[in-house]
Amino acid sequence: MDISRLRSQWQQIHGDETSEAVIEEHFVRPLLSVLGFSDRDCLSSFDTGMGIADVAARFRRENQPPFSQTQVDPDLIVEIKTPARRSRNTPSQTVALNLENGSAHHSRALQQLRQLLRGRHCQGTAWGLITNARHLQLFQRHGHLVYPATPNYELTGDRLESIIEDFKTCLRSRPRATTLSIYNHKGGVGKTTTTINLGATLAVADAAVLLVDCDPRGDLSRALELTATNATLAACLQNPDKPITAAICPFDLRLRASSSIKSAHIFDVIPAGPQLQSILIQAMQTQNPPITRLRELLAPLRDRYDYILIDCPSAWLFLSKSAVYASDAVLIPTRHTDLSSLNNAAQVIHQFLFHEIHTLRREGGPLPLPIFFNGAPFNRAPTTDRAIAVAQAEIERILQKLPHLTPYFWPQYQASDTSVFAIPEYAIIARAAFARVPAVFKDKRVLGFYQALVQTYLRPLASADDLS
Secondary structure, three states, X not given: OOHHXXXXXXXXXXXXXXXXXXXXXXXXXXXXXXXOOOHHHEEEEEEOOOOEEEEEEOOOOOOOOOHHHHOOOOOEEEEEOOOEEEOOOOOOOEEEOOOOOOOHHHHHHHHHXXXXXXXXXXXXXXXXXXXXXXXXXXXXXXXXXXXXXXXXXXXOHHHHHHHHHHHHHHHHOOOOOEEEEEOOOOOOOOHHHHHHHHXXXXXXXXXXXXXXXXXXXXXXXXXXXXXXXXXXXXXXXXXXXXOHHHHOEXXXXXXXXXXEEEEEEEEEEEOOOOHHHHHHHHHHOOOOOOOOHHHHHHHHHHHOOOEEEEEOOOOOOHHHHHHHHOOOEEEOEEEOOEHHHHHHHHHHHHHHHHHHHHXXXXXXXXXXXXXXXXXEOOOOOHHHHHHHHHHHHHHHHHHHHOHHHHHHHOOOHHHOOOOOOXXXXXXXHHHHHHHOOOHHHOOHHHHHHHHHHHHHHOOOOOOOOOOO
């Protein structure tokens, strides 16, 4: 089917009370045909194992039966929404269901899509799509993460062709890497420690990982005993002609095997350099500095790594804004004994992400991940319980003012679970920084802590291999 026929089919959809079945017949099915899916490889009411997707589709593969026969691991699932529903109070009237970014209806649709993609029949599914025939948005799935791949397009007849080309480009060239910034507008919450140990844990699970030290203080670079090359991050930010690959340094761990010492590559790092402070000062003196530059720099590396982790400075200035703008998702450490870190987390999500960065990027990214506690006591005691209770009371106070942030503080709130994921306090985590070695390589219990973090936030993990 060509674009003109898709446009003609779509134009047959009229009225606020259009049903999901009509949208599927006159828009979703023709859309999937234009995107390259055959009719035999599209299924309605697909059981994902975590609910029913309105439509699922898989590209035809050589020497494989049609998707209609296998009915597992579609390439894409579609969540269809109606433009309006009948009012509960006045059945003769309709209530518009806004699917624009930031609307409650869009948030619920995305939450539903994320749940469907976690189903056992969608383990290999890479894409999700949400539409009501007035808006259309494509999402990419990477492990547990589901984040925007395109803007949330408002559909008009004259824009259909460019929208389809954008979708085709995404489906043809899915980036390998997820870019994750570790950020809180509060110092001392363990951003650098989290970045290093999260990167090492992903490397243990055979992921190719790049760490980016975006903090002029260079704590991450110092902890790993790495110095910037001649091609520094700052130089690449200033000069578009400098390739970012020249700034990459390997981090190798020296392992003792019997009587010999061998070196094992763990991950790559782009260290900070003293010039980053100059970049920050220059940006502060410039009106509207180009925070898009880091994202452009990292783009060529997204097919080289599985994860790119960015350690951010605390202040919400040029470098932090650039890092967050460059990311697919943001991981936000807090401390249960530091109530300002909880309030700052709310500010990061509500103000910095939803109102500032999402407005600039237009497609609703990056995705804020639920907060977690860094340094919760390992052994529970009455004083610990009181501190956790105080932290939970503070979260309740925050959510009374900003109820839309509930999923980012209490992701299991619908199941009456208000627990917050925690990395326990453990002395060796802090001591490992002095040994210039990620703590996960010093103690298997620490590795277990961070494996739980990966399992909860990023991707399913198999049991860890023995590190001895």
